[in-house]
Amino acid sequence: MREPSLPTLLFYCQHSLGIGHLTRSFALAQALSRHFRVVFLNGGRLPPGVPVPAAIERIDLPPLGMDDGHTVVSRDGQLDVARAQAERRRLIDDAVRRTRPAVLLVELFPFGRKKFAGEILPMIRAARSQSQGAALVACSLRDILVDARPDQQHHDDRARWLTDRYFDAVVVHSDAAFARLQDSFHPARPMRTPVFHSGYVIPARERAEPVPRGEHLLVSAGGGIVGDTLFRTALAARELLARPLPLRIVAGPFLPEPQWLALQTQAAGVPGVELVRHVPDMVAEMRRARASLSQCGYNTALDLVVAGVPALVVPYETVTENEQRGRAEKLAGLGAMLCLPAGNLQPQPLAHAIERLLAFTPLPAALALDGAQRSADWLAERLQARHTAPEAACATN
Structure with missing residues (x-):
């Protein structure tokens, strides 16, 4: 049973496009539960x-997301966006009032999630003005940020101002030897808020026994919401290979249903092609495959590193989304995987890249993977420092 004396940490996570932010946040929440009573606001x-960590209390807000045009959309069939936003505000206000958090951990904002500021900033203000004392407010941030927006300088300057105004710390879930916040974040004025690079966050796993690799190519795209082009092109490229290669395509739970049905039609009757909607453990899937073809989101990249599978990544990229490309290029530069730019995702170039992949042996990527526990320990230490030595605690505004 959890100790009743544990301080409360309220964790706000708004995953909008895929499942990477949620997967990382759940892994972090599991580690945090050793120091805190974790209440998780799932947006x-x-x-x-x-898998949802058993040790946390979850509050499911009416789900919102972003379409590919970066417009907020309701994922709740009962509520439109305005009504969902109003109900979310009520639930968030109630959660702050009821839990009285000692720590408020906000995923990504203000470095992203600008369109959710209307609920995040009031939540922060409420947590900072509690009668029992202000909560320690921290940002949970991935390794590499988008830095290709048309208004990038304004975005970075705004994020810097909001961080210095409202946050006590920024926890960057990256190995500082591989990627630092300043590599993709360039405000005109230096940020005053303390930054801690924790190491990468991966889900806790039991030690796995070695398994023999199969003969198939595993194809995946995280949650799958933007994986359709990769899946269809992989099927077309397979026909151009010198020798047939079995494919196992894990479509992901968020691949839109019409695209899932079209993929089934395209693969119908094709020998050696297996379609799966989702799997419980992607690392285990990778370890059983001859090679992997995927995108290069945060969690997928780390799964590839942990699995040690020969991997070809085609990073998801748009005019304003370049985070995956940066990560893929860094890992390819270490010899940990091969990278095919998204602009080359056509059947013939992909077939050539797969032929190279089948002869490729990855080098181990020496990344710090203990970021979940180090983040939890660091936040607990900051909170303790605030209680025992106010002059050593983070500055608040």
């Missing part, structure tokens, strides 16, 4: 197959 759809 997006909870997909099937994603």
